[in-house]
Amino acid sequence: MLSPEPNRASFVSSLRCRECQRDYPKEALHVCEFCFGPLEVAYDYPAIARALSREAIARRAPNLWRYRELLPLDAPPTVGLDAGFTPLVRARRLGEALGHRELYVKNDAVCHPTLSFKDRVVSVALSKARELGFTTVACASTGNLANSTAANAAQAGLGCYVLIPHDLEAGKVLGTTIYGARVIGIRGTYDDVNRLCSEIAGRRPWAFVNVNLRPYYAEGSKSYGFEIQEQLGWRTPAHVVVPMASGSLLTKIGKSIEEFTKLGFVEAKGRTKLHGAQAAGCGPIAEAVLAGRDAIRPVKKPETIAKSLAIGNPADGPYAAQAIRASGGTAAQISDEEIVEAIELLASTEGIFTETAGGVTIGAARRLIASGAIPADEPTVLCVTGQGLKTQEPLAARAPTLPIIAPRIEEFEALIS
Amino acid sequence: MATVRIPTPLRKLTQGAEEVSASGKNVGELIADLEKHYPGIKERICDEAGAVRRFVNIFVKDEDIRFLQNLDTPLKDSDEVSIVPAIAGG
Numbered sequence: 328m329l330s331p332e333p334n335r336a337s338f339v340s341s342l343r344c345r346e347c348q349r350d351y352p353k354e355a356l357h358v359c360e361f362c363f364g365p366l367e368v369a370y371d372y373p374a375i376a377r378a379l380s381r382e383a384i385a386r387r388a389p390n391l392w393r394y395r396e397l398l399p400l401d402a403p404p405t406v407g408l409d410a411g412f413t414p415l416v417r418a419r420r421l422g423e424a425l426g427h428r429e430l431y432v433k434n435d436a437v438c439h440p441t442l443s444f445k446d447r448v449v450s451v452a453l454s455k456a457r458e459l460g461f462t463t464v465a466c467a468s469t470g471n472l473a474n475s476t477a478a479n480a481a482q483a484g485l486g487c488y489v490l491i492p493h494d495l496e497a498g499k500v501l502g503t504t505i506y507g508a509r510v511i512g513i514r515g516t517y518d519d520v521n522r523l524c525s526e527i528a529g530r531r532p533w534a535f536v537n538v539n540l541r542p543y544y545a546e547g548s549k550s551y552g553f554e555i556q557e558q559l560g561w562r563t564p565a566h567v568v569v570p571m572a573s574g575s576l577l578t579k580i581g582k583s584i585e586e587f588t589k590l591g592f593v594e595a596k597g598r599t600k601l602h603g604a605q606a607a608g609c610g611p612i613a614e615a616v617l618a619g620r621d622a623i624r625p626v627k628k629p630e631t632i633a634k635s636l637a638i639g640n641p642a643d644g645p646y647a648a649q650a651i652r653a654s655g656g657t658a659a660q661i662s663d664e665e666i667v668e669a670i671e672l673l674a675s676t677e678g679i680f681t682e683t684a685g686g687v688t689i690g691a692a693r694r695l696i697a698s699g700a701i702p703a704d705e706p707t708v709l710c711v712t713g714q715g716l717k718t719q720e721p722l723a724a725r726a727p728t729l730p731i732i733a734p735r736i737e738e739f740e741a742l743i744s
Numbered sequence: 745m746a747t748v749r750i751p752t753p754l755r756k757l758t759q760g761a762e763e764v765s766a767s768g769k770n771v772g773e774l775i776a777d778l779e780k781h782y783p784g785i786k787e788r789i790c791d792e793a794g795a796v797r798r799f800v801n802i803f804v805k806d807e808d809i810r811f812l813q814n815l816d817t818p819l820k821d822s823d824e825v826s827i828v829p830a831i832a833g834g
Contacts, residue, residue: 358829363799521833573834
């Protein structure tokens with residue numbers, strides 16, 4: 328729960344177009360009227376610097392709201408009060424397997440309440456939705472966002488509509504419908520779902536967390552990056568490996584490092600290299616990075632088991648590619664076979680079962696360590712952002728047949744010896 | 745005349761209309777025709793060089809024109825054209 332200290336006036340000054348810098352009021356708006364560029368939340372950093380310190384953060388409850396001055400609300404949060412502050416695990420055995428001496432896994436496979444990093448962004452978006460007076464929320468999702476929007480809307484008593492591609496994993500579908508949300512499967516790709524939601528958002532008075540509330544929603548991802556830095560003892564890692572779908576998480580982790588550096592909460596010892604991980608069957612951002620350009624060539628028909636990363640036309644693609652290049656990082660595209668092997672490797676070395684997107688991250692780390700892009704002795708954080716129990720289908724073929732015996736000691740001994 | 749769906753950020757130019765009609769043999773001509781009826785709309789959709797802005801998606805019959813022939817994508821009278829902000833999702 329939050330500490331009772333009163334929330335001061337807001338630290339958000341406006342929404343600002345990332346392209347042409349025009350300012351907009353703090354409403355449910357996400358694109359610039361003039362150039363269609365994305366709107367970003369602009370903060371009053373000098374005021375934040377006066378109001379916030381490492382000590383103040385450290386005294387607060389272990390959830391994402393310990394960084395609330397750097398999150399885009401104008402009133403105290405009301406939804407998702409217990410999300411975030413997941414473990415940063417020192418991954419020694421995975422490090423041995425990959426030939427690296429200082430690896431960490433930031434484990435959002437155990438985020439509350441729906442086991443992915445989306446609980447962070449949804450907590451911010453639904454708190455904002457209530458602040459703005461909405462009574463119905465909605466989203467376009469590849470699954471994790473659907474789970475989190477539905478669960479948090481249920482707890483908040485908000486109406487909820489969820490639009491997803493029709494062919495998602497069973498766990499992700501059940502993990503949405505169980506909360507009572509109205510879930511609609513769309514014949515088409517995630518990009519088709521997204522376009523439909525953009526059109527619906529222009530007609531209905533709903534808070535689409537990743538359409539008209541997107542500027543606020545996306546800021547929630549910064550908490551993942553703030554936690555990494557705090558949990559490393561108020562320092563920045565040399566490398567971060569981030570799975571990319573829209574590219575938003577990567578850009579916001581980059582922003583979290585810039586903000587903590589600007590506020591003097593971490594010492595800037597060299598720039599953190601941001602590395603982007605995508606699947607071979609849908610890697611428009613990684614492809615652009617590896618080809619040395621910012622322009623993204625959309626993928627028309629994504630084909631990968633990493634469905635949560637299957638965005639063919641990623642909204643933040645150009646910015647993610649730019650952030651990677653500016654940081655000195657790189658990207659990797661991982662095949663479906665490598666994804667499955669990486670999921671098994673993380674499970675068997677660290678006891679963490681991640682979903683296919685996490686397999687993309689671990690597979691990319693393996694590749695980048697082997698190539699020397701990530702040197703073996705530089706502190707490196709791997710972003711595991713979702714839970715393996717939700718995406719069991721690609722592993723079904725590899726599940727061993729269990730030996731079944733009678734409850735008799737002779738049969739047990741015969742089997743074991 | 746093709747039917748054109750107008751996104752919220754452009755509706756001030758269409759006096760609030762969500763759908764308008766416009767004509768043209770291809771998407772480029774359609775945008776020129778929109779400009780005649782709703783002055784100012786072209787510079788919102790296209791950059792100084794005349795190309796569709798990076799953060800604008802245009803769909804003809806649900807297909808992104810980047811996968812078709814961009815501004816040269818041919819149009820029939822019965823076609824539905826959607827102009828949609830690219831920034832969404834993820």
